[in-house]
Amino acid sequence: MNWKTVLRLISIDIKSSRLIRGTRLGSILENKVLTTVLYVGACICGAIVGWLIGNFYSGVPDPALKEAIFKGATSLFVTFPTLALIYGLVFTQMSQIQRIGVKVSIQPLYWYPITWGEHTLASIIANLIGAPLIITVFICSSILVASAFLGLIALAVCTVLALMGSLFTASITTEIVKVLQVRVSGAVTKVAGRTAVWVRLLGTIIFLIVFYLVYFTLVYGASFTALIESMAGGQRILWFIPYLWFGITLSAIVNGLNFEAVIFALTSIGFIYALFVAAVRLNAKFGLYEAPSITISRGTYTPKTGLLGKLGFSSLEAAIMRKDFKAFTRRRELMYIFIMPIVFILMPIVSSIRGTADTMPSIFSKFLFVYIALLPGTLMAVSIGSILTGSEGESIWYVHASPVSAKSYVKAKYFFTVFFSLAVTVICILFAAVWTAPSLRTVLIGFFEAFLLVLALSMVSLSFGIKGADFRELPRPRMIRPLWSLINMAICLALALAIISPMIPYAVKILFESIFLPIDLSTIISESYLYSALFLSAIIATIIFFTFYRITVKNAETLLSSAGG
Amino acid sequence: MELEASVHLHAVKLMGVSKRYGNVTAVEYIDLEVGKGEIVGLLGPNGSGKSTTIKMILGLVKPDTGSVNVLGINVKEDPIGVKRKIGYVPESPRIYEFLTGLEFLDFTGDVYGMAPDEKKKRIEEFVKALDLEGREGDMISSYSEGMKQKVVIISALMHKPQLLLLDEPLSGLDPKSARIVKDLLRELASQGVTTIMSTHVLEIAQAMCDRIAIMYNGRLLALGTMQELREKAMMPESRLEDIFLKLTGTGDVKPIVEALMK
Ligand SMILES: Nc1ncnc2c1ncn2[C@@H]1O[C@H](COP(=O)(O)OP(=O)(O)O)[C@@H](O)[C@H]1O
Numbered sequence A: 001m002n003w004k005t006v007l008r009l010i011s012i013d014i015k016s017s018r019l020i021r022g023t024r025l026g027s028i029l030e031n032k033v034l035t036t037v038l039y040v041g042a043c044i045c046g047a048i049v050g051w052l053i054g055n056f057y058s059g060v061p062d063p064a065l066k067e068a069i070f071k072g073a074t075s076l077f078v079t080f081p082t083l084a085l086i087y088g089l090v091f092t093q094m095s096q097i098q099r100i101g102v103k104v105s106i107q108p109l110y111w112y113p114i115t116w117g118e119h120t121l122a123s124i125i126a127n128l129i130g131a132p133l134i135i136t137v138f139i140c141s142s143i144l145v146a147s148a149f150l151g152l153i154a155l156a157v158c159t160v161l162a163l164m165g166s167l168f169t170a171s172i173t174t175e176i177v178k179v180l181q182v183r184v185s186g187a188v189t190k191v192a193g194r195t196a197v198w199v200r201l202l203g204t205i206i207f208l209i210v211f212y213l214v215y216f217t218l219v220y221g222a223s224f225t226a227l228i229e230s231m232a233g234g235q236r237i238l239w240f241i242p243y244l245w246f247g248i249t250l251s252a253i254v255n256g257l258n259f260e261a262v263i264f265a266l267t268s269i270g271f272i273y274a275l276f277v278a279a280v281r282l283n284a285k286f287g288l289y290e291a292p293s294i295t296i297s298r299g300t301y302t303p304k305t306g307l308l309g310k311l312g313f314s315s316l317e318a319a320i321m322r323k324d325f326k327a328f329t330r331r332r333e334l335m336y337i338f339i340m341p342i343v344f345i346l347m348p349i350v351s352s353i354r355g356t357a358d359t360m361p362s363i364f365s366k367f368l369f370v371y372i373a374l375l376p377g378t379l380m381a382v383s384i385g386s387i388l389t390g391s392e393g394e395s396i397w398y399v400h401a402s403p404v405s406a407k408s409y410v411k412a413k414y415f416f417t418v419f420f421s422l423a424v425t426v427i428c429i430l431f432a433a434v435w436t437a438p439s440l441r442t443v444l445i446g447f448f449e450a451f452l453l454v455l456a457l458s459m460v461s462l463s464f465g466i467k468g469a470d471f472r473e474l475p476r477p478r479m480i481r482p483l484w485s486l487i488n489m490a491i492c493l494a495l496a497l498a499i500i501s502p503m504i505p506y507a508v509k510i511l512f513e514s515i516f517l518p519i520d521l522s523t524i525i526s527e528s529y530l531y532s533a534l535f536l537s538a539i540i541a542t543i544i545f546f547t548f549y550r551i552t553v554k555n556a557e558t559l560l561s562s563a564g565g
Numbered sequence B: 001m002e003l004e005a006s007v008h009l010h011a012v013k014l015m016g017v018s019k020r021y022g023n024v025t026a027v028e029y030i031d032l033e034v035g036k037g038e039i040v041g042l043l044g045p046n047g048s049g050k051s052t053t054i055k056m057i058l059g060l061v062k063p064d065t066g067s068v069n070v071l072g073i074n075v076k077e078d079p080i081g082v083k084r085k086i087g088y089v090p091e092s093p094r095i096y097e098f099l100t101g102l103e104f105l106d107f108t109g110d111v112y113g114m115a116p117d118e119k120k121k122r123i124e125e126f127v128k129a130l131d132l133e134g135r136e137g138d139m140i141s142s143y144s145e146g147m148k149q150k151v152v153i154i155s156a157l158m159h160k161p162q163l164l165l166l167d168e169p170l171s172g173l174d175p176k177s178a179r180i181v182k183d184l185l186r187e188l189a190s191q192g193v194t195t196i197m198s199t200h201v202l203e204i205a206q207a208m209c210d211r212i213a214i215m216y217n218g219r220l221l222a223l224g225t226m227q228e229l230r231e232k233a234m235m236p237e238s239r240l241e242d243i244f245l246k247l248t249g250t251g252d253v254k255p256i257v258e259a260l261m262k
């Protein structure tokens, strides 16, 4: 193993992941000084926290309490390795997910004299740079400083070592999962044949849902202290899981079981080594694996006459819509869009499970209905509208060269956004209706408002999506320039509030009618208010729609008539 | 009738067309007339303005001065009408990789409003002729560069355009397919289809084109048949390569080669 090569590969990886993220944060981190400041800052913050804890401990007069704190600290130390394992896995998987759709990865430079061992090690370490390492620096410095006051230096040093080991294990695991994922999905593609596209879409969505479910459960779900308590005791029962061996080593040290501690320490090191060897072997075998091409049709070709033609779309408009539909079901970076509504539904579910499982308070359930009915569909419209033009990528020359008029272009892109977002809205409303059991009237009102939001905001974000389109595809499809994306979101937020504003008094009345209020709202907000509010909402949405229709067509004219100046 | 005919005499007419990008003059006051059924080659070194000229004919780039007229239509006034009559192959094209070759061609047929039967017939013929059979149902992401180029060429030809604008069309093609495309262009020319193609490969220009336009630094240095170019360069027996090197003033390459060999 040539360490210089490994270091060089790591620095290449860091640079390329900055390019991939392409965020402004990336360019801040580019600055070596600032990077150093981040790590040193984490170290100093950790030290301060450790110092505060230590001082607090020293200041406690009651020996019983002191004893309790001491015990608590040791059991906390014991849990750190497993904790590091979990956040290590979450963050390294997250960075893998960020790379979905990246065109040029830092492929193993197989024509260079680099061994697979060097390549794998570099990839494992590079994965940890950033959030996982900063968190680790923070934890380690606070442990070390606090332990000086508690007189636990030896244990603290062991904890730091075990924590590093766990973090490393997490990253190796992610590396192994990465290689296997490519290989397995390739095999599935081969077996699935025509249905490969759908299998891939479903597989990606399920993977992301599971990931976010775990993530939200960790972040919002099970209470943190309960987790630590159960881990401190539970680790030893699960001794046969190698991933926990670092934690078990520590708890053996705490309990003075020296022989057990030595055994588990040695086996943990053996485990890391075995895992690393497995990762290297897998990389050597499948690292250059090219997924087989997906064959979608065989045999004779028969042109389809679609449903869209009957709905009043010209063959050109229908063709563009069909092409975009295929893009969203086949391009992995666009599939990401699908999980957004699912995540929005998952978040409140997970956080409501955390509370008592009794009947939901009615305000909460009403609020939840509004949230699920309006938010996912509207967000879908805003995000699809804003990336739909940029998603053409470098193939945009084809649109430029085609006999497509600005109006046709806008029509095809607009209705694609609307159809997609409305489908999401309907599914979400059905889901919310089953879950929170609102009155039929509430459902209809919710649908009406969601409908208005989707119709108006699709056009708004389409216009910004054209204006701010970014067709660059390397290293990652950009779709829209960040500034225009922000402008779009801000304006859509303001306009969404404008559209629903007439309904706000009514919503307040519905939400709080069961609660005592100083004024009797029902006399002020009568039935007829509801209908005029709905009407007013519709008018505002219509005005927004037509205003932005003009702007969008103008933007599309500019887009279509100028390729490269 | 007479008037109608004279208006349509030219397939493409550029008058005093120029285009600047900041300080770079990509194209400088070009006048060019291309007759119907003619194959004209734009020949010039890299950066001489060939691609820019083609894009201006298609209406993708707006000229700073002058006017472009295609098949009797002013490009500025009816850009979509013009695009409908043109088949275009850009240089190193990127196409929708998530579609299959067949889906992309089907898409093209719909974009140009072809009838389903005709679309089917044309696609099947072309796929067969250019040896794409068996792979047409695979996603384009798995195609080689040459196969992608073939798909783009088919998409430019299949809707029976009256004018073909081909930017380095034969780069990346295997010899057999290149030959088929060459023969096809000749055949189309005899049916009145006009072709303007850019290339920096002299042999292709000499073998395929009725007339050759030599471009250099955004200017049109010479335009004519091989014979006319020879006369202009006063090199009666020469090959195109020597004429080209003489006209572009880059004739003496010996010192360069010697310097490189050191
Ligand atoms: N979009 C553009 N922006 C800036 N400069 C350009 C652009 N397109 C072309 N140019 C410049 O114009 C000149 C002519 O380019 P081009 O027409 O592509 O030449 P050719 O196709 O003959 O190689 C070159 O110097 C090139 O750098």
Ligand SMILES: [Mg+2]
Residues within 6 Å of the ligand: B047, B050, B051, B052, B091, B167
């Ligand atoms: Mg060029």
